[in-house]
Amino acid sequence: MGLIASALLDLLDGGDDALAMGLMGVAAIAVAAALLKTRRLNHHPRTGQSLTILLLVWVTAIGIGTAVYLVTGTFSGRGFWSAFSDSLFESASGFTTTGMTALPVVEEASRGVLAFRAISNWLGGLGGLTVAVAVLPFLTGTHSLSSDPDRTHGALRSIAPSSRRAMRNILAIYGGFSALLVVAYAATGIGVFNAFAYGLSTASTGGFATNTNSLWGENNAGAEWVAIFGMFVAGTNLAVLWWGIRGAANSVWKSQELRLYVFATTIGVVVTSIAVAANDGALISRQAVFAVASTISTTGLRAHDWEAWHPGATTLLFVFMAIGSMSGSAGGGFRWLRIRTLLAFIRRDLLSRLYPKSVLVVKIDGRPIAESVVQQLVGYLVLYAGFVLAGAYAVALFEDGFRRALIAALSAVSTTGALVGVPSAEQLRVGERAVLVPLMIAGRLAILPVVVSAIRLLDRIAARTRSTLAGRGYTETVPGGRRA
Numbered sequence: 001m002g003l004i005a006s007a008l009l010d011l012l013d014g015g016d017d018a019l020a021m022g023l024m025g026v027a028a029i030a031v032a033a034a035l036l037k038t039r040r041l042n043h044h045p046r047t048g049q050s051l052t053i054l055l056l057v058w059v060t061a062i063g064i065g066t067a068v069y070l071v072t073g074t075f076s077g078r079g080f081w082s083a084f085s086d087s088l089f090e091s092a093s094g095f096t097t098t099g100m101t102a103l104p105v106v107e108e109a110s111r112g113v114l115a116f117r118a119i120s121n122w123l124g125g126l127g128g129l130t131v132a133v134a135v136l137p138f139l140t141g142t143h144s145l146s147s148d149p150d151r152t153h154g155a156l157r158s159i160a161p162s163s164r165r166a167m168r169n170i171l172a173i174y175g176g177f178s179a180l181l182v183v184a185y186a187a188t189g190i191g192v193f194n195a196f197a198y199g200l201s202t203a204s205t206g207g208f209a210t211n212t213n214s215l216w217g218e219n220n221a222g223a224e225w226v227a228i229f230g231m232f233v234a235g236t237n238l239a240v241l242w243w244g245i246r247g248a249a250n251s252v253w254k255s256q257e258l259r260l261y262v263f264a265t266t267i268g269v270v271v272t273s274i275a276v277a278a279n280d281g282a283l284i285s286r287q288a289v290f291a292v293a294s295t296i297s298t299t300g301l302r303a304h305d306w307e308a309w310h311p312g313a314t315t316l317l318f319v320f321m322a323i324g325s326m327s328g329s330a331g332g333g334f335r336w337l338r339i340r341t342l343l344a345f346i347r348r349d350l351l352s353r354l355y356p357k358s359v360l361v362v363k364i365d366g367r368p369i370a371e372s373v374v375q376q377l378v379g380y381l382v383l384y385a386g387f388v389l390a391g392a393y394a395v396a397l398f399e400d401g402f403r404r405a406l407i408a409a410l411s412a413v414s415t416t417g418a419l420v421g422v423p424s425a426e427q428l429r430v431g432e433r434a435v436l437v438p439l440m441i442a443g444r445l446a447i448l449p450v451v452v453s454a455i456r457l458l459d460r461i462a463a464r465t466r467s468t469l470a471g472r473g474y475t476e477t478v479p480g481g482r483r484a
Contacts, residue, residue, distance in 0.1 A: 003021050003022070003024050003025030003028055003064075003068065003116065004021075004022060004025040005115065005119065006021050006025075006112045006113075006115040006116040006119060009111050009112055009115045009193070011112075012111075015110040015111055015112050016110065017072040017110045017112040017113060018112060020068075020071045020072050021068060021071075021072065021112050021116065023071075024064070024067060024068050024071060027064075028064050031060065031064065048452055048456055051448060051449035051452040051453060052449065052452065052453045052456060054131060054445060054449045055441070055445060055449045055450060055453045057127070058095060058096070058127070058441055058444065058445060059441070061091075061095045061120075061123070061124075061127075062088070062091045062092045062095050062441070063091075064091075065087075065090070065091030065092075065094060065095060065116075065120055066084070066087045066088045066090075066091045067087075068087075068091070068113075068116060069083075069086070069087035069090055069091060069113070070083060070084065070087050072110070072112070072113055074086075074087065074090070074103070074109060074113050075087055075090075075102065075103075082430070085430050085433060085434065086102040086426075086433075088437060089102045089425065089433040089436070089437060090102050090103070090117070091120065092437045092440050092441060093208075093417065093425070093440060094116075094117055094120030094121055094124060094206065094208060095120050095123065095124040095127075095444075096124055096415055096440040096441055096443065096444035097121055097124040097125050097128060097204050097205050097206040097207070097298075097330065097331075097332070097415050097444060098206075098207070098300070098411070098412060098415045098416070098417045098440045098443075098444075099121070099201070099206050099207025099208050099299070099300040099301075099415075099416075099417030100300075100411070100412075100417045100419065100424070100425035100436070100440075101117075101208065101424050101425055101426065102424070102425050102426045102433065103212075103424070103426060104212075104424070104426045105212055106209065106210060106211060106212045107210070107211060107212060111193065114193075114197060114210050115193075115196070115197065117197075117201075117208045118196065118197040118198075118200040118201050118206075118208055118210075119200060120206075120208075121200055121201045121204045121206025121207070121208050122178065122200040122201070122203065122204045122206070123204075124204060124206060124444065125174070125203065125204025125205060125206060125234075125330035126170070126171075126174060126204070126330075127444075128204075128330050128331075128332070128444055129170050129174060129238060129328075129329070129330050130166075130167065130170060131445060131446065132238075132327065132328050132329070132446070133159060133166050133170060133238055133239070133328050159238060159239045159242040169242060170238065173238060173241055173242065173245070174203065174238075174330070177203050177230075177233065177234075177241075178199055178200060178203040178204075179199075181198075181199035181202050181203050181226065181230045182195050182196055182199030182200075183195075183199075184199075184226045184229075184230075185198050185199050185202075185223060185226050187222075188220055188222035188223040188226060189220065189222070190218050190220055190223050193210070194210050194218070197209070197210045198210070198215065198223070198227070199230075201299075201301075202226075202227055202230035202231060202234060202299060202301070203230060203234055203330070204234070204330050205231065205234045205235065205297050205298050205299040205300075205325065205329070205330045205331040205332070205415070206299070207294075207299045207300035207301050207416075207417050209301065212424070213302070214301050214302035214303065215227055215301050215302065215303045216302050216303045216304065221286065224286060224290055224303050225286070227290065227293075227294075227299075227301055227303070228286075228289050228290055228293045231293040231294055231297040231299045231301065232265065232293045232296075232297060234297055234299065234325075234329065234330050234331065235261070235293075235296060235297030235298070235299075235324075235325030235326060235329050235330075235331045236258065236261065236325070236326050236329055237255065237257060237258065237326040237327055237328040237329055237337075238328050238329060238330075239328050240252055240255050240258050240326070240328075254365060254366070255365060256340055256364055256365055257326050257327065257336050257337040257340055257364075257365075258326065260336050260339070260340050261296075261325075261326050261336050264296065264320070264323075264336070265292055265293070265296055268288075268292035268296065268316055268317070268320060269288050269289050269292050271312065271313055271316055272285070272287075272288035272291055272292055272306070272309065272313045272316070272317070273285045273288040273289075274313075275288070275309040275310040275312070275313035276288055276304075276306075276309060276313075287303070287304040287306070288313075290303045290304065291303075291304065291306045291317055292317070292320065294418075295317045295318075295320040295321045295416060295418065296320040296321075296323075296324070296325065297324075297325050297329075297331045298321065298324045298325055298331040298332045298333050298414050298415050298416040298417075299331070299416070300411075300416045300417035300418050302418075318407065318410065321333070321410060321411065321414050321416045321418060322334060322388075322410055322414055323335070323336060323339055324336075324414050324415075324416070331415070332413075332414045332415030332416070332443050332444065333414040333415075333416075334380075334381070334384055334414075337364075338377055338380065338381070340364065341362075341364055341369060341373065341374070341377055342374070342377055342378075342381070344362045344363075344364065344369070345362055345369075345374045345377075348360045348361075348362050380447070380448075383447050383451060384413065384447060387409075387413050387439060387442055387443075387447060388406070388409050388410050388413050389409075391408075391409030391412065391413065391435060391436070391439045392405045392406040392408075392409040392410070393405075394409075394435040395408050395409050395432050395435050395436070397431070398428075398429045398431040398432045398435075399429075399432065404419075407419070408428070408432065408436060409435075409436070409439060412436040412439035412440045412443060413439050413440075413442065413443040414443055415440060415443045415444055438450075
């Protein structure tokens with residue numbers, strides 16, 4: 001439906017891409033129908049299969065987006081393989097809400113293409129929320145984390161009592177918030193179409209803009225304040241917003257992750273305000289607030305040249321980029337809930353050394369946390385850091401400096417989309433963009449589906465290899481003492 005809407009907008013603007021996008025929309029609906037039919041054939045897939053299906057959904061969406069950019073000639077005039085590489089990167093960046101762009105001049109794209117970019121951001125954000133709130137918690141058995149911390153209201157105010165109810169609640173909050181942002185942007189005078197595009201890309205933390213210089217190019221202070229509000233809220237746990245909507249105001253502030261998120265944002269604003277005080281002169285700089293909201297929510301919108309600030313301020317922004325938004329939000333990153341839980345276990349470990357006979361229980365939002373949780377968190381931390389470092393090394397093979405390579409890889413895994421030293425991803429080498437695509441997908445899906453799918457694929461290859469060797473008369477010892 002996103003393609004059909006993009007085609008209609010292009011048609012109203014008198015563009016040349018309406019027919020191509022309309023036909024691609026019909027094809028996409030057919031593919032979606034086929035996928036739904038396949039899903040009905042297997043009502044209860046195993047956890048590993050479900051995670052692989054998640055990955056395939058994103059890969060399919062990215063493939064459709066790539067075809068859209070190729071058919072509309074968005075990157076024409078560069079040869080097929082170059083156009084294919086740029087189209088793949090743009091599509092992956094959109095559906096993973098990363099927001100890097102391969103377009104050299106964004107304003108030259110048709111209204112249909114610009115609308116499709118914003119819609120791909122919005123769909124990616126919706127998918128990310130669905131994975132975070134309605135899918136992974138039920139697959140991993142952690143759905144109770146989305147309940148109200150006030151035990152008296154937990155059963156009534158849970159945003160995800162079931163996957164179906166979770167989807168309905170997500171659509172209501174996400175759709176309403178997106179519409180609110182569109183109206184707010186329009187009220188600042190940036191134009192209805194720009195308001196539509198920025199509203200969708202802000203609510204999704206996607207960061208795609210209709211200007212080459214991002215929101216900076218609009219030169220509108222009111223739009224920047226709307227973006228600040230939108231990015232901060234978009235990086236907030238959807239369950240916390242749900243509690244507020246349902247009237248559980250006390251439960252909202254009981255969220256330890258929310259308090260940490262607000263505290264980190266405040267510290268970031270103070271530090272970055274000091275960095276730009278010489279130029280701005282204000283006690284609290286709009287530039288500083290915007291930069292912090294953009295990185296901590298992993299939206300990646302730009303309104304100022306914060307790369308020229310003091311290294312202490314930019315380093316803090318990169319730390320925010322790595323940690324990212326709250327759990328259960330459309331944003332990416334390692335998440336503040338994981339940071340809060342790891343800090344709680346570290347504190348417990350230090351106290352147990354001082355008081356070895358005491359029994360200390362780690363609690364988050366009033367709930368005791370099992371010891372197995374810290375093992376999962378450490379495992380995820382290793383995977384997260386491993387993806388960033390491996391990606392940085394791969395990008396560095398095509399780069400002149402490791403710092404830029406590290407930031408590019410971190411930006412992709414955290415789905416922030418911020419780059420250093422280049423105005424857009426269009427100036428990155430083809431090899432660099434090829435490395436960043438799988439990193440963006442892994443970051444959007446919280447890494448787990450990608451790792452599980454890779455393990456399942458390797459297991460199948462190993463099993464087929466053993467079968468082939470056995471057929472040729474070779475034998476080998478396999479786990480359990482059996483011989484293939």
